[in-house]
Amino acid sequence: MIKALILDLDGVICDTAHFHYIAWKRLASEYDYELSEADNEALKGVSRVDSLILILQWAKKEISPEQFEQDLLRKNSWYLDMVEEMVPKDLLPGVGSFVESAHKLQIPLALGSASKNAQTVLTKVGLLDAFQTIVDASQISRSKPDPETFTTAAELLGVAPNECIVFEDSLAGIQAALSGGMRAIGIGKPSDLPGAELHINNLGEYNFADFQ
Ligand code: B16
Ligand code: MG
DSSP: OOOEEEESSSSSTHHHHHHHHHHHHHHHHHHTOOHHHHHHHHHTTHHHHHHHHHHHHTTTOOOOOOHHHHHHHHHHHHHHHHHHTGGGGGOOHHHHHHHHHHTTTOOOOOEEEEEEHHHHHHTTTOOOSOEEEEEOOGOOSOOOOOTTHHHHHHHHHHHGGGGGEEESSSSSHHHHHHHTTTTEESOOOTSSSSSSSEESSSSGGOOOOOOO
């Protein structure tokens, strides 16, 4: 029996996945590397540090540990400049009605995000109070595709992993949900998100009549 829904943030609740892409693309260009949409797909759901390690590998570039830290900070400040402009109408289609339906049906909602900026983003789009539990990068030690983000959310909600459905836009996130023993719905194309039991374009397409 399904008792709770766990939502990823970037790419599921708002289009911050696109902001991450713009910021990483800008940094990659400094390494003379053109970050493609396909590269970006592989970065979705991946932590900030692991993302930079991957980009440096693709660019065949070595930088000092000091430069690495500085570049992480610069990427994050470009990202936050874009987040700063966000308002509640920047929620992806159907998010408002999805949250409303879950609340009406008294289905607990958790957030399970790899982002250290999750609370800032939720505040900007007016959803900070929508979740019973918020798990972000500050509470976990192993990032997606490790299931820790989602299993921590389930534990905090007091439900078993197989009583949860995870909504994810990233391959790393779908893998995290499945290896945590949860069900997974992909927000995106089946070709980008193999393994998900259902694919929808946005949360608005989820039919609560199918909940069980
Ligand atoms: P930050 P999610 C993930 O968030 C993003 O998909 C990924 O692109 C980003 O690198 C990661 O958060 C870390 O984000 O730099 O803000 O700490 O999709 O798990 O909500
Ligand atoms: Mg995401």
